[in-house]
Amino acid sequence: MAKRAIALTTLLTLLTLCGVTQPSEPQVFTYRTPSSSADHRFSYEVELLRLALERTVPEYGPFQLQPGFSMNLPRAMAIARANALENLVIKTSYSDTLAEEFDYPPYPIDRGIFSYRICFVNNAKRQSVAKADSLEQMRAFTIGQGVGWLDVEILRYNGLTVTESPSYESLFPMLAAGRLDLVCRAQNEVAIEWEHFGALGGFSIDDSFAFYYPLPRFFWVHKSNPLAFQRLSKGLEIIYRDGTALELWKKYYEASLAKVTLTDRRIYVLKNPYLKHINPAYKDFFLNREATQLIEKSD
Secondary structure: HHHHOOOOOOOHHOOOOOOOOOOOHHHHHEEOOOOOOOOOOOOHHHHHHHHHEEEEEEHHEEEEEEEEEEOOHHHHHHHHHHHHOEEEEEEEEHHHHHHEEEEEEOOOOOHHHHHHEEEEHHHHHHHHHHHHOOOHHHHHEEEEEEEOOOOHHHHHHOOEEEEEEOOOOHHHHHHOOOOEEEEEEEEOHHHHHHHHHHOOEEEEOOOOEEEOOOOEEEEEOOOHHHHHHHHHHHHHHHHOOHHHHHHHHHHHHHHHHHHEEEEEEEEEEOOOOOOOOOOOHHHHHOOOHHHHHHHHHOO
16 A cells, blocks of 8 residues: 555656646636526527636636626625635626726727617507607607616716616516606617516507616626636636627527617717716627717716
């Protein structure tokens, strides 16, 4: 037994001297999971996160990507602030306040498509919405948004009326029942959500207008996890620069964007006051850089 132990020790020493080492423990990353099984919005971001981490294995070693438990955004942010889950990565919209607590690689996860908001409209208000031809007239309608979404603050900053819902799924029954006039969603989300919730009845997809406000969304990591942030930054840099991330984006979003277009809509350009100190590098990967420049000129 002693001879075997000595032989094993000798072998490991030789392997180390030759540059061969034993695998290290995987670096664990945790991602946010949706608040219910009906919420399918997270598939793209999880695949993007996995792709970025896979490209860093040669430099950083193995990783383990694990789901957290179901949570809405406010709960997820509370858990992230407490650093209660190992290397929790949260995808959400940029704000200067958030950047004081968390680090973010400057690669917009959705390439800016969430900046364009197309609305579902309660059928009783459909004609009134279609006839409105100014932002002032749009302020007469109540817009539903999820609790904790930055959209709530942006819309209110621009004088619009907003009602918050505690869960994403409850927005659609509220709209169907007439408790909301509008539920505004990203351009890529509309067709998919119509398939899921259109059978509720009582509302339809508005085709008269869209909102635009720059809404870059990033992966955020608690500042006390610098190694996780460095690895994530490196991986995203690789896949954004070589086009791999763009191919994944097209896989998930191209078809849905084609189903609901911006053609012949009035575009209400709103200001996002929460971008004063953002890293401007995100603009290189925005879908519509011209629209981003338009909003900056209006400030």
